[in-house]
Amino acid sequence: MTSKDRIRAFIAENFQYxxxxxxxxxxxxxxxxxxxxxxxxxxxxxxxxxxxEAEPGDLVPENFNTLNGMERFLESKK
Amino acid sequence: MKFHRNILDLDVAQESERIEEMIRETVLKRFKRRGVVIGVSGGIDSSTVLALAVRALGAKRVFALTMPEKESSGDSEQLAIELTKQYGVELIKEDLTPMLNAAGCYVGRDAAVRDLFPEYDPAKHGIKITLPGDLLEKSSLNVFSLVMIDKEGNEKSRLMPPKAFLEVVAASNFKQRSRMMTLFYHAERRNYAVIGTANKDEHMQGFFVKYGDGGVDLQPIQHLFKTQVFQLAAHVGVPQSIIDRIPTTDTYSAGSSQEEFFYRLPFDLMDPIWYGLENDIPAAEVAEAFDLTAQQVENVYRELRQKIKTTEYLRAVPAML
Structure with a gap:
């Protein structure tokens, strides 16, 4: 399961979407x-x-608005 | 009309009369109550509403309460005394600490704080909750941080996990809800109405506690931006010491300005930009009036849209079929 799929599954379950x-x-x-x-x-x-662990400076829409953005954010933290 | 930076200037005499008439009509005729009970905090909103209520109903039909608890800022009570003395309004003090202790407000909150800061000791540390402050510069997400401050002023800050955030807020909301209960107790024993003090910024952006400070019978300044409340305050003679005071939450022990806790911008900038959003004025036109960039104004537009949308639940009346 890719990181995007894991996040997608969480969003679907948690936000009932x-x-x-x-x-x-x-x-x-x-x-x-x-x-x-x-x-x-x-x-x-x-x-x-x-x-x-997100730092305050990481909390921008580009990092969390889309699955693509979150994947890029996770990659940048490796 | 072209947008300009003083677009929210009121005809204060006319607006004051309009509100006074609304108070009289609502309290005396529609609700058939004999006066109003008001909670005064030493802040500009409650002070302005008290003054308007006195103009509308007379000082004898206005009854004021100051409702401190052990974490309230000390000057609130002094300002409430100064205010009510000036307007000739009866004031009593109800200390809410015993009620909040019994409800588990402090214990529940402190346990949640210790999840983040195990060394937290309410006798040695103050706490507050903040949002990122640089709204104009970048569009950061509204994730709250918990800040713990010791007696020497040393700060520690951590992003709040949802569980801790919800627990701290839920426990702290006992404060506003116990004030609401106390106001209604005094209102009912006098056959009075409870008059609210929320302005438009608080109401529309969700900076209030549902069935807490939002639990009132009438809201006479809810249609006014905070900057317009300042104009009205000067017109009705609110003491300068209150007008000059920085608006605070008076909820968290370390003290917290409303700007750092929630709004992320000064009112004299946020409110006219909000007017631009409401009236579909292009961001570039608003930006020009304030020497900002269109992108900065767009950031504020986005933040306001988001806050209004996500706090709809707070303003909703109970759902029914």
Missing amino acids: DIELIKDDTALLESDIIDSTGVMELVFFLDEEFGV
Whole structure:
């Protein structure tokens, strides 16, 4: 399972959203999929699942708005 | 009309009269209550509403409460005394600490804080919650940090995991909800209404506690931006010491300005930009009036849209079929 698929599965389960509709470039923050508490849950999911602890400077939409962005963010932290 | 930086300037005399009429109509005629109870914090919003209520109903029909608890800032009570003395309003003090202790407010919150800072000791440390502050420069996400400050002013900060954030907020919200209960107790025993003090910034961006400070009978300044409340405050004679005070949350022990806790911008910049958003004014036009870039204004537009959308739950009345 790729990192994107693991995040996709988490989003679908946690936010009760149809997994088929979560594409790699779906804008999760600008749509109604993830709200402000949801952003926190996502940030800490990445920490627990991938061991990547976000710094305050990492908390920008480019890193969390799409699955592609999150994958790039995880790669940059390796 | 072209956008300009003073676009939110009010005709304060006319607006004051309009609000006074609304208070009279709502309290005396529609709700058939004999007056209003108000919680005063020493802040500009409650002070302005108190002044408007006195103008609308007379000082004898306004009853004020100051409701500190052990973590409240000390000057709030002094300012409340100064305010009510000036307007001739009766003021009583209700210390909410015993009620909050009994509800588990402090114990629940402190346990959540220790999940992040095991060394946390309420006798030695203050805490506060903050958002990233550089909204104009980059569009950062609203992930809260918990800041712990010792007596020497040394700070430690950590991003808050959702569990700790929700626990700290839920426990802290006991404060606003216990104030609401206390206000209604005093209102009901007098056959008065509870008058609210929320402005538009608080209401629309969700900076209030549902059934806490949001649990009131009427909201006479909810349609006004904070910057307009400042204009009205000067018109109705709110003491300068209150007008000059930095707006705080008065919720967390370390003290926290509303800007660092929540809004991320000064009101005199955020409010006119918000007007631009509401009136579909292109970001570039707003930017020009404030010597900003269109991108900076777009960042604020995005933040406001997001906050309004994600806090809809707080403003919703109970859902029903």
